[in-house]
Amino acid sequence: MKKLLSLVILLSITCSLSSQEVLSLDSCRALALANNKDLQIGNEKIKAAYYERKAAFTNFLPNISATGSYMRNQKNIALLGEDKFLPIGSLTSSGTFGYTPGAGQVQEIKLPSGQWVPTDASGTPFDPTKNPEKLVWKQYTTIPKEQFEFDTKNVYAGAITLTQPIYMGGKIRAYNKITKFAEELAKTQHKSGMQEVILNTDQAYWQVVSLVNKKKLAEGYLELLKKLESDIDKMIAEGVATKADGLSIKVKVNEAEMTLTKVEDGLSLSRMLLCQICGLDLSTPIKLADETINNLPVNPSVGVADIEMAYKNRPELKSLELATNIYNQKINITRSEFLPSVALIGNYLVSNPSIYNGFENKFGGQWNVGVMVKIPIWHWKEGSYKVNAAKAEARVAQFQLADAKEKIQLQVNQSAYKVNEASKKLAMAEKNMEKANENLRYATLGFEEGVIPPSNVLEAHTAWLSAQSEKIDAQIDVKLTEIYLQKSLGTLSK
Numbered sequence: 001m002k003k004l005l006s007l008v009i010l011l012s013i014t015c016s017l018s019s020q021e022v023l024s025l026d027s028c029r030a031l032a033l034a035n036n037k038d039l040q041i042g043n044e045k046i047k048a049a050y051y052e053r054k055a056a057f058t059n060f061l062p063n064i065s066a067t068g069s070y071m072r073n074q075k076n077i078a079l080l081g082e083d084k085f086l087p088i089g090s091l092t093s094s095g096t097f098g099y100t101p102g103a104g105q106v107q108e109i110k111l112p113s114g115q116w117v118p119t120d121a122s123g124t125p126f127d128p129t130k131n132p133e134k135l136v137w138k139q140y141t142t143i144p145k146e147q148f149e150f151d152t153k154n155v156y157a158g159a160i161t162l163t164q165p166i167y168m169g170g171k172i173r174a175y176n177k178i179t180k181f182a183e184e185l186a187k188t189q190h191k192s193g194m195q196e197v198i199l200n201t202d203q204a205y206w207q208v209v210s211l212v213n214k215k216k217l218a219e220g221y222l223e224l225l226k227k228l229e230s231d232i233d234k235m236i237a238e239g240v241a242t243k244a245d246g247l248s249i250k251v252k253v254n255e256a257e258m259t260l261t262k263v264e265d266g267l268s269l270s271r272m273l274l275c276q277i278c279g280l281d282l283s284t285p286i287k288l289a290d291e292t293i294n295n296l297p298v299n300p301s302v303g304v305a306d307i308e309m310a311y312k313n314r315p316e317l318k319s320l321e322l323a324t325n326i327y328n329q330k331i332n333i334t335r336s337e338f339l340p341s342v343a344l345i346g347n348y349l350v351s352n353p354s355i356y357n358g359f360e361n362k363f364g365g366q367w368n369v370g371v372m373v374k375i376p377i378w379h380w381k382e383g384s385y386k387v388n389a390a391k392a393e394a395r396v397a398q399f400q401l402a403d404a405k406e407k408i409q410l411q412v413n414q415s416a417y418k419v420n421e422a423s424k425k426l427a428m429a430e431k432n433m434e435k436a437n438e439n440l441r442y443a444t445l446g447f448e449e450g451v452i453p454p455s456n457v458l459e460a461h462t463a464w465l466s467a468q469s470e471k472i473d474a475q476i477d478v479k480l481t482e483i484y485l486q487k488s489l490g491t492l493s494k
Helices: 002-019 025-035 037-060 171-238 243-278 307-313 315-336 382-449 454-489
Strands: 063-072 084-087 107-110 116-119 140-143 154-167 341-352 364-374
Touching (some): 037 171, 171 243, 171 315, 171 454, 315 382
Antiparallel strands (some): 063 154, 084 140, 107 116, 341 364
């Protein structure tokens, strides 16, 4: 809903801009916030931090993975190097294997090596491969080596593994806390960026308003000087005034024209800057709502240096506090690398050829479960050194936080003083303006009556111009100093 509302507001502002080309301060703020690239980057950083936090939580959950492999072997596996001959008999009452041969039968003896060999009736061993006629097949059996050769040229293997961390030295919990702090830090930095954009927008907005009023002032002053120049020319023609008076007024006219040119150039550049901040084309002919107001409405207020409010609301302090928390959790992560870790492991293994029921050329598998424990024993105090380094970084963050609090306290006091000073300057500027108006009125009447020389009239015009300019600057200062105070207190928002 927030995104939809922002889109509707942006579209309405764009439509109004294309139709009437008039922007209020709130409209400029909305455009600047919607089009600022740094804020868009900040939004993406918030999303990245959010997904990092989600990813960190998954470390608490079981991890399941699957692996597979295929291997082509050159040779098969053979368990026998040659044919084997095994006697056929029975166990005797004493637990030995054998039998009692009859007359003319082949008997067997057991050599010291433990191998059974056949002998003839005279007790002489013989080689059954060379004298097969002497074998009695009902007493001996032959095992060909080919029967113990298995097809292992094509081997397939696979495994599904489940790993459940039980205790990892606290690193998983610490990492989850770090990602939460990082997400909050991204949001805080985005808020700080929003305040900077609002501040820059207000400065550019009121700069344009100030220059528009000064342009009006310069145009009115130039018009008065030209009228005065015309009157003096007539007086010179009548012999009432001298040529020196005419030259003096012409110099003032030239100076007024130069001032007007400078104001127009500055106004054009200020409009371009405001367009750039609002994300508009630099050549967009914008007009501000406060341009048409001849006398800017201001409500001078008393600046209050509420330090506790600044400590509570300033995003910079919150960012440093979050950074301190992150460094404290990094100490736990560093320490966890040198603590025991325990994990539960479960596997299901499958292979082809299957080794669980002889070497069969089909898939066969089994499951197993176990516990894995890793205990660091000695690392030449590497862990102690790394933990001390992490603690030093955490203390640096704490010192930075303390230093920032001192600077913010000074900044809040300065902003409060500037608010009060701007209010006093505005009151003085308004009094000076009243005096300048009265002085100009008397000078103009005296000049028209011929009792005041042109130089006095010029001085009155110059004083009036200076007073009016100071009044405009004082009004703008009141608005800007209030914004600066809100920024220093952390309460500036759209």
